[in-house]
Amino acid sequence: MTAAPLQTDTHPPAIDPPVIEWAPALMIGMVGLGLAGLVALDTGLRGVALFALGGALGAVFIGFQYGFASVWRRFLVAGEMMGVAAHFLLIGLCALLFIPAAGLGLAATGSLAPVSVSLVIGAFMFGIGMQLANGCGSGVLFSFGGGSGRMLVALPFFILGSLLGSFLLPTALDWGSLGQVAIADGAGEAVRLLVNIGLIAAAGTAFYMTGRRRGQALPRQLLAGSVVVAALCWLVFILSGNPWGITFGFTLWGAKIAAFIGVPVGEFTFWQWAGPQRALTHSVLADVSSLMDIGMVIGAGLLAAIGGGLRRQSWPPSRQLVAAALGGILMGIGARLAFGCNIGAFLAGIASGSLHGWIWFVMAMAGSWVGIRWRPSFGLSR
Amino acid sequence: MTRLTPKVIYVLVLLAGCVVVVGDHLISRSLSGPGAPGDLGGACAPCGAPCTDAGG
DSSP states (O other): OOOOOOOOOSSOOOOOOOOOOHHHHHHHHHHHHHHHHHHHHHHHHHHHHHHHHHHHHHHHHHHHTOOSHHHHHHHHHHOOOHHHHHHHHHHHHHHHHHHHHHHTTSSOOOOOOEEEHHHHHHHHHHHHHHHHHTOOHHHHHHHHHTTOHHHHHHHHHHHHHHHHHHHHHHHHHTTOEEEEOBTTTTSOHHHHHHHHHHHHHHHHHHHHHHHHHTTOOOOHHHHHHHHHHHHHHHHHHHHHSSOOOOHHHHHHHHHHHHHHTTOOGGGSGGGGSHHHHHHHHBOTTSBHHHHHHHHHHHHHHHHHHHTTOGGGOOOOOHHHHHHHHHHHHHHHHHHHHTTSOIIIIIIHHHHTTBHHHHHHHHHHHHHHHHHHHHGGGGTOOO | OOOOOHHHHHHHHHHHHHHHHHHHHHHSBOOSSOBOGGGSTTBSSTTOOBOOOTTO
16 A cells, blocks of 8 residues: 655645635626526526526535546446445436336426437447546536636537537437337336336445445445435426436537537538427527526536635646547537436436436446546546 | 636636627527427437437
8 A cells, every 4th residue: 555645844734724705706696696587587487496406406516526427437447336336326316206207297208218329339438538528417517617627628628529419410310229218118107117226226236235345335425415416306307397417508509609600500400300499599598408507507606616616726737638628529429429428318317217328327337448548648547 | 917727717708608698598589488309399319319210
C-alpha cells in the first residue's frame, strides 16, 4: 500500500471555509425566477413544478455528488461494487412506480425503446465518452451548473454530438431493429412488475453481496442520494407523464442554434417526426427535457454559489479539455443512437421494464472499459 | 484585465444562455402544457423515433 505523502509544511493545510458567493448566487437566482415566470405564462403551474424539480435534481446531484461515470470507473478499475448496487437500488425504487402506473394506463408511459443495432453502437460510444469527459448525461449537466471548467467544454460538444446523432438516427434505425421489447410483456401487470423487480433486485444484490465479500460498505451518502433521487424521479413521472430524461433537451438546443445560423434542420428526417418537430417549433421551455435541464443548471449553480464552489473551479490541463470535447461528442451521438443516456435509457429504461435499458447498461459498461484505457493518453488517471 | 477563469466564462455563458432562452421563447409558438417528443405520432422511443419493422 502506498503511504500518503507527509505534510512537511509547518502550517496546517489551508482549508477554504464555505463562503457564499453573493453576486453569482443572486444572478442565478434572478435568472431562475425570471425563467420560472416565463414558464408560468406559457405552460402553467405544471411547467413551473417541472422546472423546480429540475432545480431540485441539480442541487441534489451536486449536493450528494451523485454520479455514474466515476462509480462505474471505480467498479471496473478497483472492483468497488457498492456504487453500482446503489444505482440498482435507485432503479428498483423507480420501477415500483413506473411499471404499474404505465401498465394501468394512469396517464403515464414508461421509457420503452427499440432493441436495435443503433442501441448497441450508441451505448458503447456513450460509455467511452463518459469516461473521457469524466461525467455522463447528468454528471455533465450538474457539473456544468456547478461551474466546472471541464464541463464548460464538454457540454457544447455534447450538444453538437447530440445534434449530429439526430441526423444519423433515421439511417441507423435501418441497420436492424427488433422493435420495443418489454420484459414479461403479456404476462399481466403484477407478474410483469414482479419479474422486473426480481431482475433489478438480483442485479443489485449480486453487486452488493460481492462488495460485502470484499469488505466494502455501502456509503450512506450514496444510499441517501439514491432514495432522494428516486423520490424526485417519481414526482417527475407523475407530473410529466414520462420518466425523467436529459439528452433530448441537448438535441433540441443544438437544433435551435443550428437553425438560427441557417442550417436547414427541419429538412432532416428526425426533425420531421411528430414529436421532435413539435419541440423544434415551440419554445425550449415547452419541452420537458429541455425545461428540466435548464432547471438543473440553475439548481446546481445556486447550490455551488451558496457553498462557495464556483470560485474553487479551475481549468484542467489542455489535454483533458480535448478529452472532454471528444467525450462530449461521443456521448451526444451515442445518446441519440441509443435512445438516451444513463438517466433516460439506463435508469428509466430498466425501471420501465424495457430490455433496451439492460442492453444499454452492458454496452455502456463495455464502452467505459475502453474509455478508461484511453484516459491516460489524455493525462487522466485510470 | 479579468482573467478568464471558469467562473467568469460560466457567468457569461449563463447570461448569454438566458438571453437566448428568452429570445427563443418570445419568437416560438406556445404550448398549453410541457410536452415530450415521445407523446406524439405513435413514437417507439422517448425521442420520438417511429417504430420500424423487425429486422428492417
